[in-house]
């Protein structure tokens with residue numbers, strides 16, 4: 001391994017995706033992470049892992065779908081555990097109008113009747129009359145995906161140094177990519193945290209092949225199957241930077257959604273309750289900002305896994321031009 005040309009600070013999904021993209025393009029890179037272990041203290045560890053660009057159209061700018069669509073292939077390439085079985089959107093019969101409204105704000109979906117729902121998800125037979133199916137969407141287990149990215153970097157000889165708490169201004173290499181998530185607020189004052197809470201449960205009485213969204217007036221709730229009877233139920237979205245455990249109210253709402261989807265969730269075991277703050281810019285879109293030799297790559301909001309591949313490509317494109325110049329300094333004076 002050559003002396004790193006690029007130091008990446010932060011081993012969340014942004015940092016690991018940037019390192020993967022740069023290493024794949026032949027740039028000598030290292031990753032510095034302040035936690036002792038992968039995922040400790042990273043917002044990425046709490047994510048649902050939905051790769052759902054078209055569903056997201058219901059509540060976000062169309063650019064999220066456009067930039068997020070190619071990510072599904074990126075994840076398939078870098079994480080074989082990416083599941084491409086689409087996603088389902090449901091609502092209890094009394095809220096049928098919400099489903100029609102959701103359909104009008106999104107694209108790339110098909111309407112399903114009760115038989116169509118049962119054909120895709122046999123355990124939901126007889127429970128819902130209509131659903132929207134987004135066949136091109138995908139999902140992944142974020143923790144396994146991060147482990148896979150880290151292993152891929154290790155296989156390429158990219159060091160990930162844990163327990164290193166560093167500021168971009170003092171990192172020693174030619175270029176620095178600041179992927180510290182919300183911790184980068186010391187240099188990005190307009191970054192804010194948007195609180196998200198989730199619950200993980202286990203039940204062997206039910207199986208789902210794909211994520212299911214339950215339309216809800218306040219929380220866009222979803223249930224993501226993680227295999228082996230594990231389901232992640234997420235996620236609240238609260239304009240608050242309080243770092244405390246999941247509130248009773250949020251837990252009730254999340255668990256209620258699961259119970260509405262299927263009563264088998266009533267007997268499920270609660271395996272984990274988790275909360276974190278999503279790093280978010282005022283327009284809720286990610287961006288890359290340059291400050292001398294430092295690139296700040298941040299603002300993934302609720303689209304960490306969906307938009308990290310895009311962010312990584314932008315960073316690699318920007319740095320590749322720079323590192324070429326750095327390798328051949330004469331060119332600057334030609």
Ligand SMILES: Cc1cc2nc3c(=O)[nH]c(=O)nc-3n(C[C@H](O)[C@H](O)[C@H](O)COP(=O)(O)OP(=O)(O)OC[C@H]3O[C@@H](n4cnc5c(N)ncnc54)[C@H](O)[C@@H]3O)c2cc1C
Nearest residue numbers: 010012014034043044048049050166181196303304305306
């Ligand atoms: C409940 C919940 C559900 C979500 N669901 C989804 C979803 O389904 N799909 C999706 O795409 N997104 C989802 N998100 C959003 C996603 O998790 C975030 O957008 C994403 O994790 C942000 O990644 P990041 O790498 O920027 O930040 P982080 O994951 O927070 O990573 C930052 C890293 O930098 C390290 N660090 C900080 N300071 C320093 C320092 N000084 N030196 C060294 N290292 C440092 C931290 O320890 C951390 O590891 C969800 C978020 C939450 C909370």
